[in-house]
Amino acid sequence: MQDYAIDIQHLDKSFTLFRHTTGIKGMVLHLPKYIKDRTSPRTKQVFKDFSLQVPAGETLGIAGANGCGKTTLLSLIGKVIKPDRGTVKTRGRISMMLALGAGFANELSGRENIILNGVLQGMPRRKMNELLEEIIDVTEISGEFIDAPIYTYSSGMRARLGFGVAIMTDPDILLVDEVLSVGDSAFQQKCTEMIRAKQKKGMTIVLVSHNRSQLRDFCTSLIYMQGGQVLLSGSPESVMAEINNRKLVF
Amino acid sequence: MLQKTAIVFDQIYVLVLRDFKLKYNSTALGFLWSFLVPVLQSLVYYAVFNSVARFGIRNYLLYMLSGMFLWYFFSGAVTMSLHCFPGNATLLKKTAFDRSLLVFSRLLTELIHFLLIIPVMFLLMLVYKIVPGWSVLTMPIILLEFFFFTAGICYALATLNVFFRDLERIIGVLLQAWFFMSPIFYHLDNLHGKLRVLVMWCNPISCYMEGWRNIFYDPVWNWKLLAIGVVPALLSWLIGYGIFRLKCDKIAEQM
Numbered sequence: 001m002q003d004y005a006i007d008i009q010h011l012d013k014s015f016t017l018f019r020h021t022t023g024i025k026g027m028v029l030h031l032p033k034y035i036k037d038r039t040s041p042r043t044k045q046v047f048k049d050f051s052l053q054v055p056a057g058e059t060l061g062i063a064g065a066n067g068c069g070k071t072t073l074l075s076l077i078g079k080v081i082k083p084d085r086g087t088v089k090t091r092g093r094i095s096m097m098l099a100l101g102a103g104f105a106n107e108l109s110g111r112e113n114i115i116l117n118g119v120l121q122g123m124p125r126r127k128m129n130e131l132l133e134e135i136i137d138v139t140e141i142s143g144e145f146i147d148a149p150i151y152t153y154s155s156g157m158r159a160r161l162g163f164g165v166a167i168m169t170d171p172d173i174l175l176v177d178e179v180l181s182v183g184d185s186a187f188q189q190k191c192t193e194m195i196r197a198k199q200k201k202g203m204t205i206v207l208v209s210h211n212r213s214q215l216r217d218f219c220t221s222l223i224y225m226q227g228g229q230v231l232l233s234g235s236p237e238s239v240m241a242e243i244n245n246r247k248l249v250f
Numbered sequence: 251m252l253q254k255t256a257i258v259f260d261q262i263y264v265l266v267l268r269d270f271k272l273k274y275n276s277t278a279l280g281f282l283w284s285f286l287v288p289v290l291q292s293l294v295y296y297a298v299f300n301s302v303a304r305f306g307i308r309n310y311l312l313y314m315l316s317g318m319f320l321w322y323f324f325s326g327a328v329t330m331s332l333h334c335f336p337g338n339a340t341l342l343k344k345t346a347f348d349r350s351l352l353v354f355s356r357l358l359t360e361l362i363h364f365l366l367i368i369p370v371m372f373l374l375m376l377v378y379k380i381v382p383g384w385s386v387l388t389m390p391i392i393l394l395e396f397f398f399f400t401a402g403i404c405y406a407l408a409t410l411n412v413f414f415r416d417l418e419r420i421i422g423v424l425l426q427a428w429f430f431m432s433p434i435f436y437h438l439d440n441l442h443g444k445l446r447v448l449v450m451w452c453n454p455i456s457c458y459m460e461g462w463r464n465i466f467y468d469p470v471w472n473w474k475l476l477a478i479g480v481v482p483a484l485l486s487w488l489i490g491y492g493i494f495r496l497k498c499d500k501i502a503e504q505m
Binding site: 015075078079080081082094096098104105107108112115116117119120121122123124125 | 253256257260261263264265268271272275340341342343344345346347499502503
Protein backbone atom coordinates (compact mmCIF):
# COMPACT_ATOMS: atom_id res chain seq x y z
CA MET A 1 0.00 0.00 0.00
CA GLN A 2 1.53 3.20 -1.12
CA ASP A 3 1.57 6.32 0.98
CA TYR A 4 -1.17 8.57 -0.38
CA ALA A 5 -1.78 12.08 0.81
CA ILE A 6 -5.04 12.24 -1.09
CA ASP A 7 -7.05 9.14 -1.86
CA ILE A 8 -10.33 9.51 -3.74
CA GLN A 9 -12.34 6.35 -4.32
CA HIS A 10 -15.44 5.92 -6.49
CA LEU A 11 -16.57 9.48 -6.05
CA ASP A 12 -20.00 10.55 -7.24
CA LYS A 13 -21.07 14.17 -7.11
CA SER A 14 -23.95 15.96 -8.72
CA PHE A 15 -25.42 19.39 -8.28
CA THR A 16 -29.04 20.44 -8.39
CA LEU A 17 -29.49 22.72 -11.32
CA PHE A 18 -31.32 25.99 -11.34
CA ARG A 19 -35.08 25.45 -11.28
CA HIS A 20 -37.04 27.08 -14.05
CA THR A 21 -40.28 27.35 -12.17
CA THR A 22 -40.05 28.95 -8.79
CA GLY A 23 -42.40 30.53 -6.30
CA ILE A 24 -46.18 30.62 -6.20
CA LYS A 25 -46.44 32.24 -9.62
CA GLY A 26 -44.48 29.44 -11.24
CA MET A 27 -46.58 26.90 -9.42
CA VAL A 28 -49.87 28.39 -10.58
CA LEU A 29 -48.92 29.12 -14.17
CA HIS A 30 -46.82 26.07 -14.98
CA LEU A 31 -48.17 23.42 -12.68
CA PRO A 32 -47.15 20.29 -14.64
CA LYS A 33 -43.64 21.61 -15.17
CA TYR A 34 -43.47 22.75 -11.55
CA ILE A 35 -44.37 19.31 -10.27
CA LYS A 36 -41.85 17.69 -12.58
CA ASP A 37 -39.20 20.14 -11.36
CA ARG A 38 -39.89 19.31 -7.73
CA THR A 39 -40.31 15.57 -8.01
CA SER A 40 -37.32 14.96 -10.23
CA PRO A 41 -34.99 17.92 -9.78
CA ARG A 42 -32.68 18.34 -12.72
CA THR A 43 -29.18 17.55 -11.65
CA LYS A 44 -25.83 17.74 -13.31
CA GLN A 45 -23.52 14.89 -12.58
CA VAL A 46 -20.03 16.29 -12.33
CA PHE A 47 -18.27 13.14 -11.17
CA LYS A 48 -19.25 9.53 -11.66
CA ASP A 49 -17.13 6.78 -10.16
CA PHE A 50 -14.12 9.06 -10.07
CA SER A 51 -10.94 7.82 -8.41
CA LEU A 52 -7.64 9.60 -7.95
CA GLN A 53 -4.63 9.09 -5.73
CA VAL A 54 -1.95 11.63 -5.00
CA PRO A 55 1.18 10.26 -3.31
CA ALA A 56 2.57 12.36 -0.45
CA GLY A 57 5.09 14.93 -1.54
CA GLU A 58 3.91 15.05 -5.12
CA THR A 59 2.76 18.14 -6.98
CA LEU A 60 -0.18 17.26 -9.16
CA GLY A 61 -1.23 19.62 -11.90
CA ILE A 62 -4.80 19.65 -13.16
CA ALA A 63 -5.58 21.02 -16.60
CA GLY A 64 -8.81 21.09 -18.55
CA ALA A 65 -11.36 23.31 -20.22
CA ASN A 66 -13.73 25.50 -18.20
CA GLY A 67 -16.45 23.51 -16.49
CA CYS A 68 -14.68 20.17 -16.52
CA GLY A 69 -14.78 19.89 -12.72
CA LYS A 70 -11.38 21.22 -11.65
CA THR A 71 -12.59 23.60 -8.98
CA THR A 72 -15.26 21.16 -7.79
CA LEU A 73 -12.54 18.58 -7.35
CA LEU A 74 -10.47 20.99 -5.24
CA SER A 75 -13.53 21.82 -3.15
CA LEU A 76 -14.13 18.13 -2.56
CA ILE A 77 -10.52 17.51 -1.55
CA GLY A 78 -10.70 20.58 0.69
CA LYS A 79 -13.87 19.15 2.33
CA VAL A 80 -15.81 22.30 1.57
CA ILE A 81 -18.43 20.19 -0.16
CA LYS A 82 -19.23 16.55 0.50
CA PRO A 83 -19.40 13.71 -2.03
CA ASP A 84 -22.75 12.05 -2.77
CA ARG A 85 -21.07 8.66 -2.75
CA GLY A 86 -17.54 7.39 -2.44
CA THR A 87 -14.77 8.59 -0.18
CA VAL A 88 -12.25 11.39 -0.11
CA LYS A 89 -9.46 10.61 2.32
CA THR A 90 -6.77 13.12 3.06
CA ARG A 91 -3.87 13.16 5.46
CA GLY A 92 -2.90 16.19 7.48
CA ARG A 93 -3.98 19.81 7.44
CA ILE A 94 -5.29 21.25 4.19
CA SER A 95 -4.96 24.82 3.09
CA MET A 96 -6.82 26.26 0.13
CA MET A 97 -5.52 29.06 -1.98
CA LEU A 98 -8.28 30.07 -4.31
CA ALA A 99 -8.61 32.84 -6.82
CA LEU A 100 -9.92 36.19 -5.56
CA GLY A 101 -9.01 35.98 -1.92
CA ALA A 102 -9.83 32.88 0.05
CA GLY A 103 -12.59 33.41 2.60
CA PHE A 104 -11.94 36.88 3.90
CA ALA A 105 -14.17 39.18 5.88
CA ASN A 106 -14.33 42.42 3.93
CA GLU A 107 -14.77 44.75 6.89
CA LEU A 108 -11.81 43.44 8.85
CA SER A 109 -8.24 44.58 8.37
CA GLY A 110 -5.58 42.54 6.62
CA ARG A 111 -4.00 41.74 9.96
CA GLU A 112 -7.29 40.48 11.42
CA ASN A 113 -8.04 38.50 8.31
CA ILE A 114 -4.71 36.70 8.48
CA ILE A 115 -5.54 35.46 11.96
CA LEU A 116 -9.17 34.64 11.11
CA ASN A 117 -8.28 32.79 7.96
CA GLY A 118 -5.44 30.81 9.51
CA VAL A 119 -7.45 29.77 12.56
CA LEU A 120 -10.45 28.73 10.47
CA GLN A 121 -8.11 26.60 8.40
CA GLY A 122 -7.14 24.76 11.55
CA MET A 123 -4.13 26.66 12.92
CA PRO A 124 -3.91 27.41 16.65
CA ARG A 125 -4.41 31.11 17.38
CA ARG A 126 -1.17 31.37 19.36
CA LYS A 127 0.77 30.05 16.39
CA MET A 128 -0.95 32.52 14.06
CA ASN A 129 0.01 35.41 16.33
CA GLU A 130 3.61 34.25 16.18
CA LEU A 131 3.52 33.97 12.40
CA LEU A 132 1.68 37.24 11.86
CA GLU A 133 4.65 39.51 11.18
CA GLU A 134 6.33 36.96 8.92
CA ILE A 135 3.16 36.59 6.89
CA ILE A 136 2.83 40.35 6.53
CA ASP A 137 6.42 40.41 5.28
CA VAL A 138 5.66 37.79 2.67
CA THR A 139 2.55 39.57 1.41
CA GLU A 140 4.51 42.82 1.02
CA ILE A 141 1.41 44.79 1.99
CA SER A 142 2.55 48.13 3.35
CA GLY A 143 1.88 49.43 6.83
CA GLU A 144 -0.95 51.78 5.94
CA PHE A 145 -2.90 49.01 4.21
CA ILE A 146 -2.36 46.10 6.55
CA ASP A 147 -4.53 47.77 9.20
CA ALA A 148 -7.14 48.98 6.72
CA PRO A 149 -10.28 46.96 5.97
CA ILE A 150 -9.66 44.71 3.02
CA TYR A 151 -12.44 46.15 0.89
CA THR A 152 -9.85 48.84 0.21
CA TYR A 153 -7.48 46.23 -1.24
CA SER A 154 -6.75 45.63 -4.89
CA SER A 155 -7.31 42.11 -6.21
CA GLY A 156 -3.56 41.58 -6.34
CA MET A 157 -3.27 42.46 -2.66
CA ARG A 158 -6.04 40.02 -1.75
CA ALA A 159 -4.34 37.27 -3.68
CA ARG A 160 -1.06 38.03 -1.89
CA LEU A 161 -2.79 37.91 1.47
CA GLY A 162 -4.27 34.52 0.60
CA PHE A 163 -0.93 33.25 -0.60
CA GLY A 164 0.87 34.48 2.52
CA VAL A 165 -1.49 32.72 4.90
CA ALA A 166 -1.62 29.51 2.89
CA ILE A 167 2.11 29.09 2.40
CA MET A 168 3.35 30.29 5.79
CA THR A 169 1.04 28.08 7.83
CA ASP A 170 2.83 25.05 6.39
CA PRO A 171 -0.11 22.81 5.49
CA ASP A 172 0.45 19.16 4.63
CA ILE A 173 -1.68 19.60 1.53
CA LEU A 174 -1.89 22.84 -0.42
CA LEU A 175 -4.68 23.31 -2.94
CA VAL A 176 -4.01 26.07 -5.44
CA ASP A 177 -6.65 27.30 -7.87
CA GLU A 178 -5.44 29.68 -10.54
CA VAL A 179 -3.87 32.20 -8.22
CA LEU A 180 -0.25 32.22 -9.13
CA SER A 181 -0.98 34.29 -12.20
CA VAL A 182 -2.23 37.16 -10.05
CA GLY A 183 0.32 39.62 -8.74
CA ASP A 184 3.17 41.31 -10.55
CA SER A 185 6.21 39.52 -11.92
CA ALA A 186 8.32 40.23 -8.86
CA PHE A 187 5.72 38.67 -6.62
CA GLN A 188 5.24 35.73 -8.97
CA GLN A 189 8.96 35.13 -8.79
CA LYS A 190 8.76 35.09 -5.01
CA CYS A 191 5.79 32.69 -5.06
CA THR A 192 7.69 30.36 -7.32
CA GLU A 193 10.69 30.28 -5.01
CA MET A 194 8.60 29.74 -1.90
CA ILE A 195 6.58 26.95 -3.47
CA ARG A 196 9.77 25.25 -4.62
CA ALA A 197 11.11 25.37 -1.08
CA LYS A 198 7.93 23.79 0.25
CA GLN A 199 8.06 21.11 -2.43
CA LYS A 200 11.52 20.18 -1.25
CA LYS A 201 10.21 19.86 2.28
CA GLY A 202 7.62 17.35 1.07
CA MET A 203 4.42 19.38 0.89
CA THR A 204 1.75 17.80 -1.29
CA ILE A 205 0.36 20.31 -3.76
CA VAL A 206 -2.57 20.20 -6.16
CA LEU A 207 -2.35 22.97 -8.71
CA VAL A 208 -5.16 23.97 -11.05
CA SER A 209 -3.93 26.18 -13.84
CA HIS A 210 -4.39 27.19 -17.45
CA ASN A 211 -0.79 28.30 -17.65
CA ARG A 212 1.36 25.75 -19.46
CA SER A 213 4.74 26.94 -18.29
CA GLN A 214 3.53 27.00 -14.69
CA LEU A 215 2.28 23.44 -14.93
CA ARG A 216 5.50 22.32 -16.58
CA ASP A 217 7.68 24.10 -14.02
CA PHE A 218 6.01 22.95 -10.84
CA CYS A 219 4.29 19.64 -11.37
CA THR A 220 5.69 16.20 -10.87
CA SER A 221 2.65 14.77 -12.60
CA LEU A 222 -0.21 16.16 -14.60
CA ILE A 223 -3.75 15.13 -15.38
CA TYR A 224 -6.04 16.47 -18.07
CA MET A 225 -9.72 16.39 -17.19
CA GLN A 226 -12.71 16.30 -19.47
CA GLY A 227 -16.34 16.01 -18.39
CA GLY A 228 -15.44 14.99 -14.86
CA GLN A 229 -13.06 12.26 -15.89
CA VAL A 230 -9.33 11.93 -16.10
CA LEU A 231 -8.65 11.81 -19.82
CA LEU A 232 -4.86 11.87 -19.69
CA SER A 233 -2.41 11.39 -16.90
CA GLY A 234 1.32 11.03 -16.59
CA SER A 235 4.42 13.16 -16.56
CA PRO A 236 3.85 16.82 -17.45
CA GLU A 237 5.83 16.47 -20.71
CA SER A 238 3.94 13.45 -22.00
CA VAL A 239 0.52 14.85 -21.10
CA MET A 240 1.38 18.21 -22.68
CA ALA A 241 2.53 16.49 -25.84
CA GLU A 242 -0.67 14.48 -26.01
CA ILE A 243 -2.79 17.60 -25.44
CA ASN A 244 -1.03 19.28 -28.35
CA ASN A 245 -1.40 16.16 -30.45
CA ARG A 246 -5.11 15.91 -29.97
CA LYS A 247 -5.57 19.68 -30.09
CA LEU A 248 -7.50 19.65 -26.79
CA VAL A 249 -8.89 22.79 -25.22
CA PHE A 250 -6.54 24.00 -22.57
CA MET B 251 -8.26 15.20 20.51
CA LEU B 252 -7.23 17.81 23.06
CA GLN B 253 -5.53 19.79 20.34
CA LYS B 254 -8.64 19.62 18.17
CA THR B 255 -10.79 20.98 21.00
CA ALA B 256 -8.29 23.78 21.53
CA ILE B 257 -8.53 24.74 17.86
CA VAL B 258 -12.33 24.76 18.00
CA PHE B 259 -12.07 27.13 20.97
CA ASP B 260 -9.72 29.33 18.98
CA GLN B 261 -12.11 29.32 16.06
CA ILE B 262 -15.02 30.34 18.26
CA TYR B 263 -12.83 33.07 19.75
CA VAL B 264 -11.86 34.61 16.41
CA LEU B 265 -15.42 34.40 15.10
CA VAL B 266 -16.87 36.07 18.20
CA LEU B 267 -14.19 38.73 18.00
CA ARG B 268 -15.12 39.33 14.39
CA ASP B 269 -18.84 39.50 15.18
CA PHE B 270 -18.13 42.13 17.84
CA LYS B 271 -16.07 44.18 15.41
CA LEU B 272 -18.63 43.93 12.65
CA LYS B 273 -21.52 44.74 14.94
CA TYR B 274 -20.06 48.07 15.96
CA ASN B 275 -18.28 48.82 12.73
CA SER B 276 -18.43 52.58 12.21
CA THR B 277 -20.82 53.37 15.05
CA ALA B 278 -19.84 56.08 17.49
CA LEU B 279 -21.54 54.63 20.55
CA GLY B 280 -20.57 51.02 19.91
CA PHE B 281 -21.51 48.60 22.64
CA LEU B 282 -23.74 51.18 24.34
CA TRP B 283 -26.34 50.54 21.64
CA SER B 284 -27.13 47.05 22.84
CA PHE B 285 -28.06 48.72 26.12
CA LEU B 286 -29.67 51.85 24.73
CA VAL B 287 -32.03 50.25 22.23
CA PRO B 288 -33.96 48.13 24.75
CA VAL B 289 -34.03 51.08 27.17
CA LEU B 290 -35.37 53.49 24.56
CA GLN B 291 -37.87 50.92 23.38
CA SER B 292 -39.02 50.44 26.95
CA LEU B 293 -39.40 54.17 27.40
CA VAL B 294 -41.68 54.30 24.38
CA TYR B 295 -43.90 51.55 25.76
CA TYR B 296 -43.70 53.15 29.19
CA ALA B 297 -44.94 56.44 27.79
CA VAL B 298 -47.77 54.75 25.91
CA PHE B 299 -48.95 52.35 28.57
CA ASN B 300 -48.55 54.74 31.45
CA SER B 301 -50.81 57.32 29.85
CA VAL B 302 -53.12 55.59 27.38
CA ALA B 303 -53.81 52.12 28.69
CA ARG B 304 -52.63 51.38 32.19
CA PHE B 305 -51.92 47.85 33.26
CA GLY B 306 -51.50 48.78 36.90
CA ILE B 307 -48.12 47.15 37.34
CA ARG B 308 -45.99 48.51 40.17
CA ASN B 309 -42.41 49.55 39.36
CA TYR B 310 -43.52 49.43 35.76
CA LEU B 311 -40.25 50.52 34.17
CA LEU B 312 -38.24 47.90 36.03
CA TYR B 313 -40.84 45.29 35.14
CA MET B 314 -40.64 46.16 31.48
CA LEU B 315 -36.87 46.48 31.30
CA SER B 316 -36.31 43.08 32.90
CA GLY B 317 -38.46 41.52 30.20
CA MET B 318 -37.18 43.72 27.39
CA PHE B 319 -33.50 42.83 27.83
CA LEU B 320 -34.38 39.15 27.74
CA TRP B 321 -36.49 39.68 24.64
CA TYR B 322 -33.72 41.59 22.89
CA PHE B 323 -31.34 38.71 23.42
CA PHE B 324 -33.84 36.40 21.76
CA SER B 325 -34.89 38.64 18.89
CA GLY B 326 -31.30 39.77 18.28
CA ALA B 327 -30.08 36.20 18.06
CA VAL B 328 -32.93 35.14 15.78
CA THR B 329 -32.41 38.06 13.42
CA MET B 330 -28.66 37.48 13.28
CA SER B 331 -29.07 33.78 12.67
CA LEU B 332 -30.73 34.45 9.32
CA HIS B 333 -27.58 36.09 8.03
CA CYS B 334 -25.14 33.57 9.45
CA PHE B 335 -24.70 31.57 6.29
CA PRO B 336 -25.55 33.98 3.46
CA GLY B 337 -23.37 36.62 5.11
CA ASN B 338 -20.40 34.29 5.19
CA ALA B 339 -20.72 32.82 1.70
CA THR B 340 -17.06 33.34 0.82
CA LEU B 341 -15.85 31.73 4.03
CA LEU B 342 -18.18 28.77 3.53
CA LYS B 343 -17.11 28.19 -0.03
CA LYS B 344 -13.42 28.35 0.66
CA THR B 345 -12.74 27.05 4.14
CA ALA B 346 -13.76 23.74 5.63
CA PHE B 347 -14.32 24.61 9.28
CA ASP B 348 -17.26 23.28 11.29
CA ARG B 349 -20.26 25.21 9.97
CA SER B 350 -22.12 25.09 13.28
CA LEU B 351 -19.52 27.48 14.71
CA LEU B 352 -20.88 30.33 12.62
CA VAL B 353 -24.26 30.12 14.36
CA PHE B 354 -22.73 29.35 17.73
CA SER B 355 -20.38 32.33 17.65
CA ARG B 356 -23.27 34.65 16.80
CA LEU B 357 -25.25 33.23 19.71
CA LEU B 358 -22.29 33.70 21.99
CA THR B 359 -21.87 37.30 20.84
CA GLU B 360 -25.49 38.00 21.72
CA LEU B 361 -25.13 36.19 25.04
CA ILE B 362 -22.08 38.21 26.02
CA HIS B 363 -23.99 41.41 25.32
CA PHE B 364 -26.82 40.14 27.43
CA LEU B 365 -24.53 39.16 30.30
CA LEU B 366 -22.96 42.61 30.29
CA ILE B 367 -26.37 44.09 30.96
CA ILE B 368 -26.97 42.02 34.11
CA PRO B 369 -25.02 44.44 36.37
CA VAL B 370 -27.33 47.18 35.11
CA MET B 371 -30.27 45.10 36.26
CA PHE B 372 -28.81 44.90 39.77
CA LEU B 373 -28.30 48.66 39.76
CA LEU B 374 -31.93 49.12 38.80
CA MET B 375 -32.94 46.87 41.70
CA LEU B 376 -30.99 49.15 43.97
CA VAL B 377 -32.78 52.18 42.56
CA TYR B 378 -36.15 50.52 43.14
CA LYS B 379 -35.01 49.36 46.61
CA ILE B 380 -35.62 45.69 45.89
CA VAL B 381 -33.56 43.25 47.93
CA PRO B 382 -32.24 40.33 45.88
CA GLY B 383 -33.30 36.96 47.21
CA TRP B 384 -31.89 33.47 46.98
CA SER B 385 -33.56 33.25 43.59
CA VAL B 386 -30.41 34.90 42.22
CA LEU B 387 -28.95 31.41 42.31
CA THR B 388 -31.42 30.28 39.68
CA MET B 389 -29.94 32.70 37.16
CA PRO B 390 -27.46 30.26 35.56
CA ILE B 391 -30.20 27.67 35.13
CA ILE B 392 -32.62 30.07 33.50
CA LEU B 393 -29.85 31.44 31.29
CA LEU B 394 -28.88 27.94 30.22
CA GLU B 395 -32.47 26.98 29.45
CA PHE B 396 -33.15 30.18 27.57
CA PHE B 397 -29.88 29.90 25.68
CA PHE B 398 -30.65 26.40 24.43
CA PHE B 399 -34.23 27.37 23.59
CA THR B 400 -32.94 30.29 21.53
CA ALA B 401 -30.08 28.27 20.04
CA GLY B 402 -32.42 25.59 18.72
CA ILE B 403 -34.57 28.15 16.96
CA CYS B 404 -31.51 29.93 15.58
CA TYR B 405 -29.96 26.73 14.20
CA ALA B 406 -33.23 25.81 12.52
CA LEU B 407 -33.78 29.26 11.02
CA ALA B 408 -30.16 29.71 9.91
CA THR B 409 -30.32 26.40 8.05
CA LEU B 410 -33.80 26.80 6.58
CA ASN B 411 -33.03 30.32 5.41
CA VAL B 412 -30.31 28.92 3.14
CA PHE B 413 -32.90 26.93 1.25
CA PHE B 414 -35.94 29.20 1.54
CA ARG B 415 -34.90 32.82 1.50
CA ASP B 416 -38.57 33.71 2.01
CA LEU B 417 -37.92 33.36 5.72
CA GLU B 418 -36.03 36.63 5.80
CA ARG B 419 -39.17 38.50 4.75
CA ILE B 420 -41.58 36.95 7.19
CA ILE B 421 -39.46 36.68 10.31
CA GLY B 422 -39.76 40.36 11.24
CA VAL B 423 -43.54 40.10 11.36
CA LEU B 424 -43.44 36.82 13.26
CA LEU B 425 -41.08 38.33 15.82
CA GLN B 426 -43.41 41.26 16.29
CA ALA B 427 -46.34 38.92 16.87
CA TRP B 428 -44.25 36.91 19.33
CA PHE B 429 -43.30 40.13 21.12
CA PHE B 430 -46.93 41.01 21.73
CA MET B 431 -47.65 37.44 22.79
CA SER B 432 -45.03 37.68 25.52
CA PRO B 433 -45.54 39.28 28.95
CA ILE B 434 -43.06 42.08 28.34
CA PHE B 435 -45.09 45.24 28.83
CA TYR B 436 -48.11 43.53 30.40
CA HIS B 437 -48.52 41.07 33.24
CA LEU B 438 -49.95 37.57 32.91
CA ASP B 439 -52.58 38.69 35.42
CA ASN B 440 -53.74 41.30 32.92
CA LEU B 441 -54.89 38.49 30.66
CA HIS B 442 -58.00 36.40 31.09
CA GLY B 443 -59.52 33.26 29.69
CA LYS B 444 -58.08 31.65 26.60
CA LEU B 445 -55.56 34.40 25.96
CA ARG B 446 -53.97 33.85 29.34
CA VAL B 447 -53.72 30.12 28.73
CA LEU B 448 -52.23 30.76 25.31
CA VAL B 449 -49.53 33.17 26.49
CA MET B 450 -48.73 31.16 29.60
CA TRP B 451 -48.66 27.64 28.16
CA CYS B 452 -47.98 28.02 24.45
CA ASN B 453 -45.19 30.58 24.66
CA PRO B 454 -42.09 29.18 26.36
CA ILE B 455 -40.62 32.67 26.56
CA SER B 456 -43.26 33.54 29.17
CA CYS B 457 -41.85 30.83 31.38
CA TYR B 458 -38.26 32.14 31.12
CA MET B 459 -39.42 35.71 31.51
CA GLU B 460 -41.34 34.89 34.69
CA GLY B 461 -38.29 33.08 36.03
CA TRP B 462 -36.12 36.05 35.14
CA ARG B 463 -38.45 38.43 36.95
CA ASN B 464 -38.35 36.17 39.96
CA ILE B 465 -34.74 37.27 40.22
CA PHE B 466 -34.85 40.97 39.41
CA TYR B 467 -38.38 42.19 39.90
CA ASP B 468 -40.11 40.10 42.47
CA PRO B 469 -37.56 37.84 44.18
CA VAL B 470 -39.25 34.52 44.85
CA TRP B 471 -37.97 31.00 44.61
CA ASN B 472 -39.98 29.03 42.05
CA TRP B 473 -38.78 25.50 41.32
CA LYS B 474 -41.77 24.72 39.15
CA LEU B 475 -40.89 27.30 36.51
CA LEU B 476 -37.31 26.07 36.36
CA ALA B 477 -38.43 22.49 35.86
CA ILE B 478 -40.99 23.38 33.19
CA GLY B 479 -38.41 25.45 31.33
CA VAL B 480 -36.26 22.41 30.63
CA VAL B 481 -38.83 20.92 28.26
CA PRO B 482 -39.01 23.63 25.57
CA ALA B 483 -35.25 24.18 25.84
CA LEU B 484 -34.49 20.54 25.10
CA LEU B 485 -37.13 20.20 22.40
CA SER B 486 -36.04 23.34 20.62
CA TRP B 487 -32.36 22.38 20.76
CA LEU B 488 -32.89 18.82 19.57
CA ILE B 489 -35.16 19.77 16.69
CA GLY B 490 -33.20 22.87 15.66
CA TYR B 491 -29.77 21.31 15.82
CA GLY B 492 -31.17 18.18 14.17
CA ILE B 493 -32.37 20.21 11.19
CA PHE B 494 -28.94 21.79 10.94
CA ARG B 495 -27.14 18.42 11.07
CA LEU B 496 -29.41 17.02 8.41
CA LYS B 497 -28.63 19.81 5.98
CA CYS B 498 -25.22 21.14 6.97
CA ASP B 499 -23.33 19.35 4.19
CA LYS B 500 -25.41 21.11 1.57
CA ILE B 501 -25.05 24.66 2.89
CA ALA B 502 -21.87 25.59 1.01
CA GLU B 503 -23.31 24.32 -2.27
CA GLN B 504 -26.30 26.65 -2.00
CA MET B 505 -24.19 29.77 -1.71
